[in-house]
Amino acid sequence: MIKIKEAVIVEGRYDRMKLAALFDTAIIETGGFRVFKDDEKKTIIRKLAQAKGIVILTDSDGAGFVIRNFLKGIISDNSQIKQAYIPDIKGKEKRKAKPSKQGLLGVEGMTDEIIINAVINSGVTVIGEELKKTSGEITKTDFYFYGLTGSEGSSALRKALLKELGFPQYMTSNALLSAVNILYDKKSFEELLRTLPQKL
Numbered sequence: 001m002i003k004i005k006e007a008v009i010v011e012g013r014y015d016r017m018k019l020a021a022l023f024d025t026a027i028i029e030t031g032g033f034r035v036f037k038d039d040e041k042k043t044i045i046r047k048l049a050q051a052k053g054i055v056i057l058t059d060s061d062g063a064g065f066v067i068r069n070f071l072k073g074i075i076s077d078n079s080q081i082k083q084a085y086i087p088d089i090k091g092k093e094k095r096k097a098k099p100s101k102q103g104l105l106g107v108e109g110m111t112d113e114i115i116i117n118a119v120i121n122s123g124v125t126v127i128g129e130e131l132k133k134t135s136g137e138i139t140k141t142d143f144y145f146y147g148l149t150g151s152e153g154s155s156a157l158r159k160a161l162l163k164e165l166g167f168p169q170y171m172t173s174n175a176l177l178s179a180v181n182i183l184y185d186k187k188s189f190e191e192l193l194r195t196l197p198q199k200l
Helices: 013-020 032-037 039-051 062-074 112-121 140-146 154-165 173-183 186-199
Strands: 007-010 027-029 054-057 081-084
Touching: 007 013, 007 039, 013 027, 013 112, 027 039, 032 039, 032 062, 039 054, 039 062, 054 062, 054 112, 062 081, 081 112, 081 173, 112 173, 140 173, 140 186, 154 173, 154 186
Parallel strands: 007 027, 007 054, 054 081
Antiparallel strands: none
């Protein structure tokens, strides 16, 4: 079990059970959209964000991103929030009679390895370990220079990058920028980008 400083926010109780077997930290479920009207839950999440920071880990479908954006909106200091993303993988959880509306596996359907990588790659603080910090921040200007924004082929290139990194296609360019700054320095990111045109 991996001990981390930040609390993890997930959608449902099966997600919470999955994470509780992997991480030693507070794990809070939103109850899906129920958190929108649950003042007590919102207060708990705000307090956890202020005290230790939070990691948001939702499904990669549209509903998951609605919940992410809502949680960002109720916390005044977004530096207290880290975002963990699972990839778009087609499938259905064993306990469900039919797949989700978009036919994608949710958090509970992911392997332990995918979940652990998603949380660690969000930039959490692992207690008892010192995580390596990357150097050479990648900026919005760099994204434009690399062709990831502002040109005719930008959307296709971003989609290829998201697929290569195992991130959901719903990610905005700003969320993608934050993610690559956690995972790469400028030199290693440029090396990755050189391989992408072959995969378009």
